[in-house]
Amino acid sequence: MTNTAFRRARSRRILAAAVGFATLVAVAGCSAEQEGAGSGGGGGTGAAEDCINAEEAQATYEESWSSVAEAFGLSELTPVEEEVCEVDPETWAAEPKQGDAYRIAFAAQGPTNSWGVLSEEAFNYHAEELGVDVLYAAANGDATQQVDNIQQLASQDPDAMVVVPMGEGIAGQVQAAVSQGIPVVLCSGILPESSQAVSTVTRQYDLLGTAYAEWIAQELGGEGQVAILSGLAGVPTAEYQKAAAEATFEKYPDIEVVTTQYTEWSPTVAKTVAQNLIASYPDLDAIWSDSGYGAIGVVQAYQEAGLPVPPITGDAVNDFLLATQGTDVRYALSTFPPEMSSTCLDTAMDLLNGEPVLNKVYIDSPSFTNEEGEQYVREDCDGGLLVPTSAPEDLLVELGMCQA
Amino acid sequence: MTATTPAPAVAPTRPRPNWVAVAVRRGAAVWVIVAALVLVLSVLRGGSFWSTGNLAALLTSAVVLGLVSLGQHTVILSGGIDLSVGAMVTITTLLTAVLIDGYPIRTAPVLIGMLVLGALIGALNGVLITLLGMPPFIVTLGMLYLVNGAALWISSTPAGRVTSILSEFAFGRIGPIPYTFLVLVLAVVAMWFLLNRTVWGKQVFAVGGDLHSARAAGIDTTRVLLGVYIASGLLAAIAGILLASRSSVGSPTAGAGLELSAITVVVIGGTSLLGGRGTLLGTMGGVALLSLITNSITLLQFPSTITDLIRGIIIIAAVAIFVAKRR
Numbered sequence: 001m002t003n004t005a006f007r008r009a010r011s012r013r014i015l016a017a018a019v020g021f022a023t024l025v026a027v028a029g030c031s032a033e034q035e036g037a038g039s040g041g042g043g044g045t046g047a048a049e050d051c052i053n054a055e056e057a058q059a060t061y062e063e064s065w066s067s068v069a070e071a072f073g074l075s076e077l078t079p080v081e082e083e084v085c086e087v088d089p090e091t092w093a094a095e096p097k098q099g100d101a102y103r104i105a106f107a108a109q110g111p112t113n114s115w116g117v118l119s120e121e122a123f124n125y126h127a128e129e130l131g132v133d134v135l136y137a138a139a140n141g142d143a144t145q146q147v148d149n150i151q152q153l154a155s156q157d158p159d160a161m162v163v164v165p166m167g168e169g170i171a172g173q174v175q176a177a178v179s180q181g182i183p184v185v186l187c188s189g190i191l192p193e194s195s196q197a198v199s200t201v202t203r204q205y206d207l208l209g210t211a212y213a214e215w216i217a218q219e220l221g222g223e224g225q226v227a228i229l230s231g232l233a234g235v236p237t238a239e240y241q242k243a244a245a246e247a248t249f250e251k252y253p254d255i256e257v258v259t260t261q262y263t264e265w266s267p268t269v270a271k272t273v274a275q276n277l278i279a280s281y282p283d284l285d286a287i288w289s290d291s292g293y294g295a296i297g298v299v300q301a302y303q304e305a306g307l308p309v310p311p312i313t314g315d316a317v318n319d320f321l322l323a324t325q326g327t328d329v330r331y332a333l334s335t336f337p338p339e340m341s342s343t344c345l346d347t348a349m350d351l352l353n354g355e356p357v358l359n360k361v362y363i364d365s366p367s368f369t370n371e372e373g374e375q376y377v378r379e380d381c382d383g384g385l386l387v388p389t390s391a392p393e394d395l396l397v398e399l400g401m402c403q404a
Numbered sequence: 405m406t407a408t409t410p411a412p413a414v415a416p417t418r419p420r421p422n423w424v425a426v427a428v429r430r431g432a433a434v435w436v437i438v439a440a441l442v443l444v445l446s447v448l449r450g451g452s453f454w455s456t457g458n459l460a461a462l463l464t465s466a467v468v469l470g471l472v473s474l475g476q477h478t479v480i481l482s483g484g485i486d487l488s489v490g491a492m493v494t495i496t497t498l499l500t501a502v503l504i505d506g507y508p509i510r511t512a513p514v515l516i517g518m519l520v521l522g523a524l525i526g527a528l529n530g531v532l533i534t535l536l537g538m539p540p541f542i543v544t545l546g547m548l549y550l551v552n553g554a555a556l557w558i559s560s561t562p563a564g565r566v567t568s569i570l571s572e573f574a575f576g577r578i579g580p581i582p583y584t585f586l587v588l589v590l591a592v593v594a595m596w597f598l599l600n601r602t603v604w605g606k607q608v609f610a611v612g613g614d615l616h617s618a619r620a621a622g623i624d625t626t627r628v629l630l631g632v633y634i635a636s637g638l639l640a641a642i643a644g645i646l647l648a649s650r651s652s653v654g655s656p657t658a659g660a661g662l663e664l665s666a667i668t669v670v671v672i673g674g675t676s677l678l679g680g681r682g683t684l685l686g687t688m689g690g691v692a693l694l695s696l697i698t699n700s701i702t703l704l705q706f707p708s709t710i711t712d713l714i715r716g717i718i719i720i721a722a723v724a725i726f727v728a729k730r731r
Contacts, residue, residue, distance in 0.1 A: 035506040035567055137702040140712065144658060145698070147650060148465040152702050155457025168562030169497075172652035176575050194565065194652060234656040239561040 051085035057358050058084055064364040065207055071367035072215045072332050080206045080244075084360045087198055092183040093354030097159050103133045104348055105158035105182075107149050109166065110138030114384035117399065118391060119164065119188065119338035125395050126342035130349060143167030154180055160348040163197070164341070165189035167236060183351045187344035188336070189237065198351060201344045201361040203336045205237065209244025209290070211367070212313035215332040216255075216286045219311045223254035224285030227277055229294045231265045238262075241290045249288075258284070263294035267319075270297025278305050286310050292317025292333065292386075299323050316366075319383030321373055334367035339391040378402065428674050431686025437722055438692045441700060449703050458703070459580035464650075466695040468493070469665055470588045470688065471643040474595050475636030476666040477687040481599070482632045483612040483679030484533065484540035489640045489666055491551035492525055493659030496644025498555050501564030501654030508567045518641050525551065526637020530630035548663065555656045564654045574649035584646050591639060596684050604631060612679030669694055672722045693722065 051057075061084045069077035096102045106123055109116040120136075127134045135158050139146035143166040150170060153161060154177040161177055161184045163170070174184050174195040186200040216226060228245060231238030242260070249255050258281050263270035270289075274297055277284060287310050289295045295314035300323070302309040309329045314320060316333040324331065340363045350357045366388055368376060376387045381402040389396070396402040427433040445453040452458055472489045479486040496518045503514045525547065532543045576583045599605035607628045610618040619625050640659075647658055669690035675682025697718055706714060 032507065032509045035508060135702075136705060142661065143651075143655060144468070144647070144660075144662070148461065148698060149702060151464060152458060152461040152699060155455060155461050156452060157457070167655050167657060168653045169647075169651035169655040169658055172571055172574065172650050175652070192562075192565075192653065233556050234560050236561055243561070 051083065052088060053086040053356070054084075057086055060084070060358065061360065061362055064204065064362045065211075067364050068207060068211045068334060068367045071334075072211060072218075072369060074211070074214050074218060077211060077214055080210070082204075082360065084358055084362075087351065087357045087359050089354045089356050092160075092198060092351040094159065094352055097157060101131055101133050102159045102349065102352055103135055103156075104345065105135040105153035105156065105161040106137070107146055107153055107161065107163040108136060108138050109164045109188075110140035112141045114382065114401070115336075115338045115386065116141075117338075118385075118389075118401070119341045121395060121399055122339040122391050123162070123341040123345055125392060126345050130345070132345070132349065139164075139166050141166060143169040146170050147173045150174060150177055153177075154182055158182060160185065160352055162187050162341070162344045162348050165191050165236075168192060171195040183348065185344050185348045185351070187341055188338070190240075199347050199357050199359050199361060201340060201347050201363065203334075203340065203363045203365060205240035206244045207362070208315075208334055208336070209241035210248050211334065212241075212288055212290070212332060213245040213248035215313060215369075216288055216311060217248070217252050219330065220255065220285050222252050225256050225258045225281060225283055226286050226288055227281065227284055228257055228260040229263050229270060229273060229287060229289040229298070230260065231263060231290055231294070233262050238265075238290060245288050245290075263289070263291070263297065265291045265293045267293050267297040267300070270294040271301045272297075274298040274301035275305075278302065278307065284310055287312045289314045291315050292320040295331070296320050296323055299329060316368070316376065316387050317383070318378050318381055318385040318387050321377040321387065322379070322383060324370070324373065325377055329370060331370045331373070332367070333369075333373075335365045335386045335388075337363065337365045337386060337390065339389060340365075428686075429681075429683075431674050431683030431689060433725075434673055434686055434689035434693055434722060437718075438689055438696060441693070441696050445696075445700055445703060452703055456580045458699070460577050460582055462695055462699045463580065463585040464582045465698060466691050467582070467584045467588045468643045468647050469662070469669065469694065470691045471591055471639045471646070472659075472662050473666040473669040473687055473691050474588075474591055474684075475639035476663075477670050477673070477675060477682065477684060478595065478599070478608065478632050479540075479636050480667075480670050480675050480677060481612045481679060481682050482608050482629060483615060484629070484632065485544060485667070485677075486529065486633065486636045487541065487544040487663045488525065488529060488547035488551060489636060490659040490662035490664075491548045491555070492522055492637055492640035493644040493647060493662055494655075494657065495525075495551050495555045495558075496522055496641045497648040497651065497658035498558060498563070498654035498656055500645050500648035501566050501652070502559060503564070504566050504570075505564045506567060508569065511567050511569060515645055518645055519638060522637040522639075522641025522644070523634050524637070526634040526640075527630060529637070530633035533633070534626040534629045559654070559656055562653045562655045566648050566652055570645075570649035571652050574646065584650070587642065587646065591642065592684060592688060595635070598635075599684065604628065608632060609680055612681075614680070665694065668719060672719060693718070 061082055062079050065077055065079040108120050111117045135153055135156055137149035137153050139149055146166045147170050150173040161182050163184055164187045168191055171191045171194055174197055178184050178196045183198045186197045188202050190200055191197055230242040249257050261273045263273055287298055289312055292314040295312050296319050298312060299309050311330040313332050316335045347357055347361060378387050385401050397404045475489060476486055500514060500518055504510045529543055529547055532538050533540050573583050607623050610623055611625050611628050648654055670687050672690035672693060673686030
């Protein structure tokens with residue numbers, strides 16, 4: 001009995017010592033230096049040296065900022081530092097892997113809203129025009145699902161892949177696809193450089209967040225109370241724009257951000273949020289909103305309360321323009337056009353055809369204020385349409401988004 | 405008086421075994437649908453479906469859901485429910501990447517820390533449910549919000565990064581079998597052993613079948629339920645670590661919706677939501693079915709607008725045929 005107890009205690013001690021030793025070995029065997037720490041800044045320098053056609057590429061990037069500054073009448077809108085280069089055209093040039101037509105994988109958002117529908121339909125429409133086969137997978141807005149989608153699409157060995165990133169959680173899988181020899185083009189979103197995506201085609205989050213904030217600062221003459229209405233907590237599309245706005249407002253010591261709320265990009269939620277704003281901050285001078293859907297809810301809440309709507313920002317949703325038509329609401333709008341998916345496809349095709357492609361293609365889309373708002377309203381179209389749109393009219397009619 | 409003649413004695417006949425009911429009870433029924441789906445995919449897209457890459461994608465997609473469902477299976481078996489598993493995956497995914505942040509020396513301690521964190525959150529659920537007598541639905545729902553809120557507080561944007569050794573493990577495979585799938589297999593074997601070959605396992609079934617009777621029979625129900633929720637938390641933490649390894653960064657929304665998928669899988673597998681009845685075979689069949697549905701939707705290139713519709717129909721059909729038949 002005593003012997004058994006002794007043996008058990010000894011076994012436990014041996015096991016504990018073994019586990020402790022294994023842990024020590026595991027820890028001691030690991031490097032104390034951060035992986036890739038040298039290549040973070042250093043890589044940038046190296047890349048700068050190799051940056052092909054840097055000057056021209058940089059100019060196209062800065063153009064997207066200057067056009068918004070002009071549209072909003074901003075005297076100052078400094079582009080955030082960004083290194084844009086040309087991708088070596090030889091690297092990804094290739095003949096179709098199967099048959100005569102290229103097969104392009106499209107890891108899409110999914111038809112979860114009108115933006116998602118138009119993004120996919122514009123892609124398919126353009127693919128048909130180009131005679132390209134599409135391998136499609138929808139994430140339905142879920143980054144975890146998209147990780148699986150990308151792996152499955154990559155297993156079909158497509159010629160190239162276009163990914164609408166649902167979150168940075170897919171970076172590892174994108175990197176795996178690129179390592180497999182598939183050129184990946186990110187579309188309407190960004191990922192860290194560790195993803196090794198060949199090119200990113202998007203409207204810049206920093207640009208929208210900063211431009212809206214600068215417009216508000218200018219409207220208020222650099223002083224006043226501002227509320228920030230962001231989209232969805234934790235979602236990069238919302239968080240990056242919000243961060244850019246916060247950084248801009250910090251430059252103005254007399255502008256006070258009194259509250260930051262989330263509208264879930266829903267007019268209904270935004271309306272409730274705005275009703276609370278009216279009660280809590282009656283002296284609010286402006287509202288920074290990242291979306292037109294949020295802005296619609298705000299306009300409704302203020303109008304129902306019989307109060308003047310403070311200057312507001314957002315993306316150019318047709319519904320917002322219809323709601324503010326004929327009113328004196330002051331606003332600044334821009335777009336995050338869903339039909340940029342066709343540019344994403346063009347970029348993927350250019351890579352395969354050995355044409356020059358930039359590593360970052362920042363889409364320049366129309367921006368405007370309440371002074372030009374009237375000319376962009378589409379009374380013949382659905383309220384969810386982002387205007388102005390470059391999507392083909394016949395496609396809009398086919399999708400039931402506009403009348404024939 | 406009338407004379408009554410006794411009715412001729414009828415030889416007792418053995419009732420015919422209802423094979424469907426037996427299959428449902430043993431969790432094999434869902435595998436019939438899985439087999440049918442595999443057959444359909446083999447006929448329609450044989451080459452693509454059986455390709456090494458696609459099989460690897462299919463197995464990889466089952467890992468995180470499988471681990472979380474394993475925990476959910478045990479909790480439901482004990483008569484409870486764990487709505488916080490998705491949030492636990494989220495916070496362990498985020499913290500794994502944030503705390504390691506590319507430093508190899510931190511890998512081992514952080515992984516151990518994440519397992520402890522998962523177990524602690526599970527233990528907290530268990531304590532609130534057993535010692536304070538709060539309903540599992542409410543406790544774990546509250547924990548879902550609490551943990552998700554903590555994750556957003558830690559970082560509202562994706563942050564940190566894992567080390568190359570974790571990424572290599574997440575993407576490594578032997579033929580079509582990913583290393584991460586082996587983790588799931590190990591977890592299933594361990595849970596099967598615990599549930600079917602230990603006293604604790606028998607007690608889980610007993611507590612799920614009838615809590616009061618189990619208590620009256622002298623079972624320490626508090627200890628059993630604590631163990632169940634700790635196991636669920638631990639498995640969610642392993643899933644979170646693997647998800648971070650695969651994503652390479654930490655995301656504050658990584659595990660969103662996993663709790664519903666896990667419950668769906670357990671129900672499809674034939675486990676009673678009232679507890680006390682269910683098999684791991686059935687739950688793993690549910691994981692296989694859900695992964696296969698997602699895989700087939702991409703493989704067959706169904707229009708995007710009907711993907712959820714197809715998923716919904718198959719789930720309802722499976723539950724209608726097999727779970728109803730079980731009664």
